[in-house]
Amino acid sequence: MMHLSYSISRMEPSGLNKAGRAHRMKINHRLGFLIVVMFWMICQSAGATVLRENQREDQPLPLWDDVEVFRDSTGTLSIEKIASAGGEIKFIPPDVRHLQENSNDVFWIRFSLQGELNSSSEWAIQAFPSWLDDVRLYSQEANGEFSVNQMGDRFPFKAQVNRISVLAFPVTVESSPKTYYLRVKTHGPTILDLKAWKRSGLEKKEISRLLIFSAFAGAVGIMALMNLVFWGWVRKLIYPIYSLFLLVTLLGIASLQGYAVSFLFLNHPIWADRFNDVVVCMLISTGAIFTCHVFEYRRHSVWAAGLMYSVAIFFIAMIPLLIWGSPGNIIHSMIYLEIIVAIFNTMFVAWIIFFESHTNTFLPFSPFLA
Secondary structure (H helix, E strand, O other), rough: HHHHHHHHHHHHHHHHHHHHHHHHHHHHHHHHHHHHHHHHHHHHHHOEEEOOOOOOOOOOEOOOHOEEEEOOOOOOOOOOHHHHHHOOOOEHHHHHHHHHHHHOEEEEEEEEEEOOOOOOEEEEEEEOOOOEEEEHHHHHEOOOOOOEEEEEEOOOOOHHHOOOOOEEEEEEEEEOOEEEEEEEOOOOOOOOOEEEEHHHHHHHHHHHHHHHHHHHHHHHHHHHHHHHHHHHHHOOOHHHHHHHHHHHHHHHHHOOOOHHHHHOOOOOOOHHHHHHHHHHHHHHHHHHHHHHHHOOOOHOOOOHHHHHHHHHHHHHHHHHHHHHHHOOOHHHHHHHHHHHHHHHHHHHHHHHHHHHOOOHHHHHHHHHOO
C-alpha cells in the first residue's frame, strides 16, 4: 500500500507538467492567431478597401469615397512618375466641383483593394459613365513592372478585355492589399464614379440590362410604327414628329448606355465617341420641335415657338462640327444651353397649363415636363 502511494505521488508532478505544457501550447496558438488577425487589421486600416466574399452579387460596392485623385494638367506624366508620388504629385480626396471645372484634363485615381484573410476572388471595377473616352487601369506586378488594361470610346471594342457595354476592368483580389491607378481622359463635363462588382454578378447584370433594353427597343419601335400609321390616316404633323422623337430617344439611350460602341462601331472607336455627342444634339432638336407641337406653342406665343425652332436649328447645325471633332469647350456651352432651354420649357408649359386653363394637356404629356 505504501509502495502504491509512493508510485502515485512520484507520477503526479510528471502529469501536471504535461498538462501545463499542453495548456501553454494552446495559449501560444491563440496568441499567434490574435497577432495574425491584428496584423491583417492593421493592413486594412492603411487605406485598402476590403472586398468580402459574402458581398451580394446584385449589389456593387461603392469605391468613390475611398479613392484619391490627382489632376495632370499636362497629360504627359507616366505611371512610374505617378506611382512614385514625389515632388509635385499630390493625391487629394475627390471633389466633384474640381472634376467639373477641369474635366478636359487627365485625372489619376488611386485606390487599394484587398480580400479577406487567405482568400482570392474575381472582381470587376466599373468606371461610370460608360461614355468616357480613355480609361486605363494600372497595377504593379511582383516583378515591379506595371500592367495596363485600357477601355473607352477611343479604343476598339474588340480589343477590350471585358466585351460588355459598361467600362469594367477584371481584377483578382487577394488577402494582401494592392494599389491600382486609374487614368481617365475624356471631353466635356462628366461625373466620375467607381464600383466593385463580383465578376459573376456583373455578367448577370449585363444580361439583365440587355434584355430590358431589348424589350424597351421593341416597344419604342411599335409605338413609332403606330404613329406613322396614324399619320397616314389623319395627316397631322405631330405623329411623324413623335415617331422621330421616339427613335432618336432610343438611339440616345443606346449610346449613353454603351451599346453604340459594342454594337454599332466595333472597329471605329472615334466614330463611336462622336456618335454620342451627335445623338445628344439630335435628341435636343427633336425634343424642342416635339414640345413645341404638343403644347401648341405657336397658338400661345409666336416668339416662344420661334425660340424652340431656333434651338432645334442651332443643335442641328452643331452636328457637322461634332462629326469633324470639336473641342470640349463647345460641349460645355451646349450643355449650359440645353439646361436653359429645359428650364424655359418647364416654365412655359406650366404657364400654359395653369394660367391658360389648358389642364387637359397635363395628364397625357406630364412625362415631358421632366
